[in-house]
Amino acid sequence: YKELSKQMETTYHLRMEELAEGRIEVPVVGTEPDPAVADRYSEALPMPEEGPLFNDYTSLCGWEEEW
Numbered sequence: 001y002k003e004l005s006k007q008m009e010t011t012y013h014l015r016m017e018e019l020a021e022g023r024i025e026v027p028v029v030g031t032e033p034d035p036a037v038a039d040r041y042s043e044a045l046p047m048p049e050e051g052p053l054f055n056d057y058t059s060l061c062g063w064e065e066e067w
Contacts, residue, residue, distance in 0.1 A: 011044040026057075 018025065033047070041047075 007043065007045045011041075014040060014044055 033041075
C-alpha cells in the first residue's frame with residue numbers, strides 16, 4: 001500500500017506540473033512515450049497497455065467504436 005500511495009502521489013504531482021505548463025498527454029494505441037520524459041515517470045504509476053473500455057473524449061467526438 002505504501003509503494004502504491006507513493007506512485008499515486010508522484011503521478012499526481014507530475015500531471016499537475018504538466019497541466020500548469022499547458023501540456024496534456026493523450027495516450028494513443030501504437031505510439032511510444034517520449035524518451036525525453038520517460039525518466040520522470042519511472043517512479044509514477046505505469047501507463048496501462050490497453051485503453052479504457054469507454055473514453056468520453058472519443059465518444060464526444062463521435063469516434064466511438066462498436067462494442
